[in-house]
Amino acid sequence: MPVPLPYEYKYLRSKKKFPHVWCPGCGIGIVMGSIIRAVDSLSWEKDNIVMVSGIGCTSRMPVYVDFNTIHTTHGRALAFGTGVKMANPSLNVMAVMGDGDSLAIGGNHIIHAARRNIDITAIVVNNDNYGMTGGQFSPVTPEGARTSTTPYGMIEPGFDVCNLMEGAGASFVARGTVYHIMELDKIITRAFKKKGFSVVEVLAPCPTNFGRANRLGGPVEMMKLLKENTINISQAKAMKPEDAKGKVVRGVFVDKVSIPYEERYEKLCEKARNSAGASR
Amino acid sequence: MIVPWGETRLVQGNEAVALGAVAAGIEFFAGYPITPSTEIAELLAKYMPLLGTKWIQMEDEIASISALIGARLAGAKSMTATSGPGFSLMQEGLGYACMAEVPLVLVNVMRGGPSTGLPTQAAQGDVMQARWGTHGDHPAIALAPSNVRECFEMTIRAFNLSERFRTPVILLPDEIIGHMRERITFPAEGDLYVEPKPVPDVPVEWYEHYHVTASNVSPMACIGSGYRFHVTGLTHDVHGFPTRKEKEVIGKMNRLKHKITRRLDELEDVRMHDVEENPVTIFAYGSVYRSALAAQAMLKKRKKRVGVFRPVTLWPFPDRTVKEELDSKEVVLVPELNQGQMIHEVERMTKDSVRVVPLHRIDGYEITPEEIVNAVLEVM
Numbered sequence: 001m002p003v004p005l006p007y008e009y010k011y012l013r014s015k016k017k018f019p020h021v022w023c024p025g026c027g028i029g030i031v032m033g034s035i036i037r038a039v040d041s042l043s044w045e046k047d048n049i050v051m052v053s054g055i056g057c058t059s060r061m062p063v064y065v066d067f068n069t070i071h072t073t074h075g076r077a078l079a080f081g082t083g084v085k086m087a088n089p090s091l092n093v094m095a096v097m098g099d100g101d102s103l104a105i106g107g108n109h110i111i112h113a114a115r116r117n118i119d120i121t122a123i124v125v126n127n128d129n130y131g132m133t134g135g136q137f138s139p140v141t142p143e144g145a146r147t148s149t150t151p152y153g154m155i156e157p158g159f160d161v162c163n164l165m166e167g168a169g170a171s172f173v174a175r176g177t178v179y180h181i182m183e184l185d186k187i188i189t190r191a192f193k194k195k196g197f198s199v200v201e202v203l204a205p206c207p208t209n210f211g212r213a214n215r216l217g218g219p220v221e222m223m224k225l226l227k228e229n230t231i232n233i234s235q236a237k238a239m240k241p242e243d244a245k246g247k248v249v250r251g252v253f254v255d256k257v258s259i260p261y262e263e264r265y266e267k268l269c270e271k272a273r274n275s276a277g278a279s280r
Numbered sequence: 281m282i283v284p285w286g287e288t289r290l291v292q293g294n295e296a297v298a299l300g301a302v303a304a305g306i307e308f309f310a311g312y313p314i315t316p317s318t319e320i321a322e323l324l325a326k327y328m329p330l331l332g333t334k335w336i337q338m339e340d341e342i343a344s345i346s347a348l349i350g351a352r353l354a355g356a357k358s359m360t361a362t363s364g365p366g367f368s369l370m371q372e373g374l375g376y377a378c379m380a381e382v383p384l385v386l387v388n389v390m391r392g393g394p395s396t397g398l399p400t401q402a403a404q405g406d407v408m409q410a411r412w413g414t415h416g417d418h419p420a421i422a423l424a425p426s427n428v429r430e431c432f433e434m435t436i437r438a439f440n441l442s443e444r445f446r447t448p449v450i451l452l453p454d455e456i457i458g459h460m461r462e463r464i465t466f467p468a469e470g471d472l473y474v475e476p477k478p479v480p481d482v483p484v485e486w487y488e489h490y491h492v493t494a495s496n497v498s499p500m501a502c503i504g505s506g507y508r509f510h511v512t513g514l515t516h517d518v519h520g521f522p523t524r525k526e527k528e529v530i531g532k533m534n535r536l537k538h539k540i541t542r543r544l545d546e547l548e549d550v551r552m553h554d555v556e557e558n559p560v561t562i563f564a565y566g567s568v569y570r571s572a573l574a575a576q577a578m579l580k581k582r583k584k585r586v587g588v589f590r591p592v593t594l595w596p597f598p599d600r601t602v603k604e605e606l607d608s609k610e611v612v613l614v615p616e617l618n619q620g621q622m623i624h625e626v627e628r629m630t631k632d633s634v635r636v637v638p639l640h641r642i643d644g645y646e647i648t649p650e651e652i653v654n655a656v657l658e659v660m
Contacts, residue, residue: 017521047506052350063510063521068503070353071512072346073376079343083350083358086334087308088504091354112339265334272329 011036011046013066021060023131025211025219027178027204028058031125032065034181034202035094038189050093052081054101057131057206058123061096075106078113081120089262092192093119099126100138103159107139110199114168117196119260123188124161124199127206135209146213161201166254171196173254177203179226180250187252196260203230203248282327285469293431293458294319297361297387297451299466300435302327305474307356308334310347312366315399316455317389320361341366345373348384353511355502357439357477359385363455364393367406367413374448375414376513378536380520381490381500383442385435387451389458390566390617392644401644402455404566404617410450411595417533419540421547422450422595426569428462434592440475441547445539446497452594454617456567456646480507489520492531496539540596548598552605555587559610560660563589563626568615568647575652586656594622602629611659615639615647635659 012018022028039049049067053059055074062069068091072080077095085093095102102110102124113120129147130136137147140158147154165173172194176184184202191198205211205222216222233251236244283303291299298320301309309328311321321337328335334356338344341362348358362370367388377384392398393405406413410422421441425434431453442449480487480499489509491498501507514522515529523529540547551569553576555561564572569590576588589605589612591598606612607630614623620638627636639655641647 047508048504050354050503063512066508068508069510070350071510071514072349073372073513076342076346076373079338079346080350080353082336082338082343083308083310083347083352083356084354084503085350086336086347087351087354087356091504108339109343112343265329265336269329269332273332276330 007040008033008036011039011066013064017063020064022057023208025205025207025222026057027127027202028061028125030178030181031058031096031123031184031202031204032061034184034188035096035123036065037185038192041189042192044092048091050081050084050091051096052077052084052093053096054098054106055132056098056101057127058096058098058125059101075101075104075109077101078106078109078120078122082113082118085118085120085262086265089119094121094123094192096123096125098131099124099128099140099161100130103139103161111164111168114165114170114197114199116261117169117171117258119196119262121191121194121198121200124201125204126161126201127204127210129206129210131206131209135206135213145210147210148213161199162253165199170199170254171256171258172198172252174199174252175201175203175248175250177226177230177250178205179223180230183250190252190255194255196258282330284466286466288463288465290461290463291428292319292461293425293428293453294389295323296428296431296464297435297453297458298323298327300432301359301385301439302331303432303472303474304436304439305357306333306359306439308348308351308358309360310336310338310344310351310358311360311362312338312341312344314341314363314366316391316458317361317363317387320387341369342372345370345377345384345386349373349377349380349382352382352384353503355477355504357443359387359439361387361389363389363391363399364397364406365395367409371414375416375418377448378414378418379513380511381446382448383446384448385438385442385451386448387435387453390452390454392642398644400455402567402617402646403642403644404454404568404621407452407594407618408621410452417537419445419447419536420450420595421445421447421540421593422452423592424452424566424594425457426566426590427457428460429464431457432464432466436472436474440473443475443477444497444546445543446478446500447539452566454566488518490516490518490532492518492535496535496542544596544600547593547596548601549592550598550601551590551592553588554585555589555605558585558587560656561587561589561606561609561612562652562656563606563612563614563622565591565594565622566617568617571647571649571652572615574649575656578649578653579656584656584660597625599629602626606630607634609634611635611637613637613639613652613655613659615641615652615655617641617647
């Protein structure tokens with residue numbers, strides 16, 4: 001875990017809300033650090049930043065950062081965020097969610113937020129399971145994996161988050177890990193800058209639940225797995241398909257120009273007013 | 281000009297709700313199509329872009345009410361419109377809005393239930409859901425209009441109460457009221473009272489999102505105004521941060537309760553017609569109140585006199601007034617478009633010697649004045 005730098009404290013509710021709830025070896029704090037560094041690099045005003053979240057380990061993040069923060073109901077971060085962004089499009093809105101929160105109970109909202117292309121950045125911290133409730137399987141738990149609700153192994157195929165988001169129409173889709181932290185900082189910064197719906201899937205370890213249930217070792221071993229089991233998109237392109245097999249690809253998969261929903265809505269208002277004026 | 285101020289028009293109930301929302305200064309609407317409330321969303325989809333205010337059709341009712349809460353936290357006065365099945369889905373967000381103390385207006389045009397039930401027909405089956413639908417102890421304010429003019433006025437009142445009490449307010453027209461058309465005269469523009477959004481005046485560093493005040497309601501800053509705060513559905517302290525400390529939990533829960541129960545005078549709204557002098561009273565609300573008034577007139581012609589008692593604000597229930605007015609009656613007839621819901625509240629507030637008699641209609645049609653007359657004659 002990177003050492004917190006003095007400027008990072010500026011963005012934390014450091015005196016009030018720490019220590020945090022996350023377990024030793026959890027990756028969510030690293031994602032939070034990455035978000036803070038991205039915000040700092042963009043010189044965003046804290047007053048103009050809104051962090052929304054749902055329910056779960058990742059969704060506890062808003063308590064710790066000194067932005068405008070909304071900890072919502074399970075799965076609904078993007079629906080709340082849509083209201084915030086519509087009401088005040090000048091705000092920088094991000095949604096931080098876990099894999100179960102964003103893809104199971106919030107699955108409907110994430111595909112429609114992507115389709116609508118509302119200017120929100122969704123950070124999906126994927127730790128393969130529901131951590132807060134004790135390690136049940138989620139829509140991304142790999143086939144065969146053991147969790148507290150798949151004691152005989154997972155039989156459902158999982159989502160590929162990035163493929164799903166690309167198919168749903170997101171303007172920016174990327175994947176990073178909490179091991180490749182410099183890369184993650186850059187990806188999240190690009191996602192924040194993107195106009196329209198952007199998604200960053202961040203692979204993170206859950207040693208307490210998923211790691212223990214699948215005998216993956218402790219925090220260090222699980223970090224090593226992220227290093228060994230993932231490859232950069234440029235590496236993947238240079239590799240033979242058989243060598244890349246079984247590896248998870250990191251990098252930016254979609255980065256396109258598309259007018260965000262709230263701008264389309266502004267244009268619609270103009271059109272409506274003009275036609276009403278013309279008909280008089 | 282969208283609201284025809286000062287003019288007389290033939291207007292539908294749902295249309296009057298949409299116009300009332302505009303009159304109250306609605307800035308954000310999110311909804312999902314559902315019969316028999318769709319006219320409200322459709323008309324606002326037409327009006328709101330003209331006003332430069334925000335309208336969105338979400339992917340479901342849960343998303344709609346969630347977007348409403350987000351929008352109001354960012355400062356936009358918000359409303360949604362739905363019916364039974366959508367109202368069920370919105371209970372999650374409704375509870376959040378109660379807990380996080382976010383003002384919003386939820387219009388539930390009541391149709392027959394349970395489940396898909398009778399989508400195009402009238403019922404009053406959601407009155408208890410409006411009180412107890414979302415889990416946990418929570419405050420509830422619900423208003424039931426009985427005519428088209430009230431649809432207009434009560435939508436404005438719903439917005440005003442939601443801002444004043446910092447809590448969601450439910451408007452409960454039944455399908456008959458939502459779909460009926462009546463000639464109404466709109467008030468002059470200046471004649472309406474629109475409650476301002478309560479804004480804090482303390483320095484940013486002193487701001488508490490849930491400041492304890494004598495009224496149990498504190499001014500609410502909005503996101504982007506320079507006041508940074510945290511909002512959660514978890515039980516929280518005065519700053520909005522999660523707490524499990526006994527004193528803070530009890531303080532929060534009691535404040536939620538007391539902000540309603542200690543200001544009942546501002547909420548209670550009842551109409552009484554010859555209640556005091558007659559030993560028989562008809563207790564009715566919504567569309568049934570109209571039939572009750574007609575029945576009263578028909579009975580008068582036959583030299584039979586009865587009173588009519590109408591709760592306009594259904595929740596909080598007018599406990600004190602019902603006790604004062606109805607506890608000495610021989611008979612209280614409670615006609616409802618359900619299998620008996622508000623009747624239990626009347627029973628709760630009257631002693632055993634009062635005969636509280638139900639009259640149900642559950643086939644989706646109105647209770648006619650004749651049915652009420654016959655029921656009265658039977659018990660008199």
